[in-house]
Amino acid sequence: MTSLILIEAGPAGPSTDLPAQIATWLDSWPIPFTSLEEAEAFLGHETWTRTLVRRGDGWHPTWDRTTIVDSVSELATTAYWEQRSRITCPTLLVQGEHGTMRPGEPSMMLTHRPRTQPVRVPDAAHDVHLDQPTRLHEAIAAFLRD
Structure with a gap:
């Protein structure tokens, strides 16, 4: 691996x-949404x-709620600081100005x-790629x- 790019992601645990x-x-x-405009207003993008x-x-959403919740279960119980310490390549850490990373993690x-x-990308939250793609x-x- 020659480089690593992390977007709103860290080993916090x-x-x-x-x-x-x-x-x-x-x-x-508020499911079902009555219109796509209502959905966009609620979801933000x-x-x-x-x-x-x-x-x-x-x-209606096409995803399964249980699958989504279960997919974050490992992140809720595991820290990855040891694995991150083995990364030797240059790393770009992208944070949204209003993102969800823990304050001291970066x-x-x-x-x-x-x-x-x-x-740190201004005017972006966790979905930096949606909020500020340019x-x-x-x-x-x-x-x-570089």
């Missing part, structure tokens, strides 16, 4: 309430609406791996040039 947080968020969706399907009573990542280049592309292009 145990967060036992993560599955419940995700479940609560999914359960807050039109890309999220592309996964919805129209049924007789409105717009600085701890820099302490453990000095070859980590941090980039700024993300610019950050990645600059990192790969």
